[in-house]
Amino acid sequence: DAGVIQSPRHEVTEMGQEVTLRCKPISGHDYLFWYRQTMMRGLELLIYFNNNVPIDDSGMPEDRFSAKMPNASFSTLKIQPSEPRDSAVYFCASSFEGAQYFGPGTRLTVL
Amino acid sequence: DAKTTQPNSMESNEEEPVHLPCNHSTISGTDYIHWYRQLPSQGPEYVIHGLTSNVNNRMASLAIAEDRKSSTLILHRATLRDAAVYYCILRESSGDKLTFGTGTRLAVRP
Numbered sequence: 001d002a003g004v005i006q007s008p009r010h011e012v013t014e015m016g017q018e019v020t021l022r023c024k025p026i027s028g029h030d031y032l033f034w035y036r037q038t039m040m041r042g043l044e045l046l047i048y049f050n051n052n053v054p055i056d057d058s059g060m061p062e063d064r065f066s067a068k069m070p071n072a073s074f075s076t077l078k079i080q081p082s083e084p085r086d087s088a089v090y091f092c093a094s095s096f097e098g099a100q101y102f103g104p105g106t107r108l109t110v111l
Numbered sequence: 112d113a114k115t116t117q118p119n120s121m122e123s124n125e126e127e128p129v130h131l132p133c134n135h136s137t138i139s140g141t142d143y144i145h146w147y148r149q150l151p152s153q154g155p156e157y158v159i160h161g162l163t164s165n166v167n168n169r170m171a172s173l174a175i176a177e178d179r180k181s182s183t184l185i186l187h188r189a190t191l192r193d194a195a196v197y198y199c200i201l202r203e204s205s206g207d208k209l210t211f212g213t214g215t216r217l218a219v220r221p
Contacts, residue, residue: 031207043155043211056208091154095207098143102154 004103006092012109018080021106024073025094033100034067034077035091043091049075082110115199120216123189131184131215133199138179141204146173146184147211148195155198155211158184194219 005024013019025032033048047057052069060067064083069075079086087110093100116134123129135144145160159166159173161182166173172185186193198214 033207033209035211042213043149045208045210048208050207055206093154098145098160098202098207099157100147100155100207100209101157105154 004092004094004101006090006103006106008106009104010107010109012111013082014111015083016081017110018078019082019086019108019110021077021090021092021108023075023077023092023103025075025092026096026101027073029094029096029101030072031095031100032069032075033093033095034075035093035102036088037091037105038088046077079108082108084110086110115201115212117197117199117212117215119213120218122218122220123186123193124220125191126188129186129189129193129217129219131186131197131199131217132181133183134181135199135201136180138201139203140179142201143204144173144175144179144182145200145202145209146171147198147200147209148193149198149214150192150195158197160202189217189219191219191221193217 007022030051034046037043046059047067049069067077089105089107091102091105093102143160146158147155149155159171161173174183196214196216198211200209
């Protein structure tokens with residue numbers, strides 16, 4: 001298996017623009033997680049899905065953030081409009097029976 | 112969420128064993144103990160997890176105290192590639208959610 005796949009790996013955008021991050025989980029995994037990592041706040045859970053259904057989105061910072069999982073093999077995290085404080089590394093992870101497997105992350109820079 | 116306490120940093124010599132401690136005095140009877148590590152510029156990586164009994168896999172061993180209020184991750188022979196931040200996390204049995212703390216930054220000296 002190729003592991004969790006994220007795209008793009010790097011994204012540089014200007015404040016106010018829409019940003020869409022993509023994730024393909026490991027086949028057969030029933031949970032999908034979106035995290036954000038910054039030096040100041042560490043690794044934070046934003047939202048997670050079970051069998052494509054959002055279970056807990058309490059970590060989503062504000063309404064500018066939204067996430068979808070239209071099927072078992074694809075999820076998106078969208079930020080609209082983006083702000084400089086959204087600059088971070090965004091990780092997607094999937095799991096089956098407890099152990100989470102992380103993708104390589106998307107490094108987002110909002111200018 | 113039940114909390115864990117880990118030392119901020121540790122050092123080890125290459126090819127020697129490393130014991131990374133974790134305290135979780137408020138652990139509930141159904142919480143699993145998970146360990147992850149994050150190498151520089153990479154995403155976190157699953158290492159091992161357990162409930163009550165000690166666990167071994169190809170990466171490490173997990174020793175769990177009898178009262179479950181503490182645990183130790185054991186790397187049997189440290190290599191330079193093991194330099195990373197190691198996170199000890201409690202996972203509720205009812206879900207897969209993890210809450211990452213600040214972890215222990217392990218440095219390995221050649």
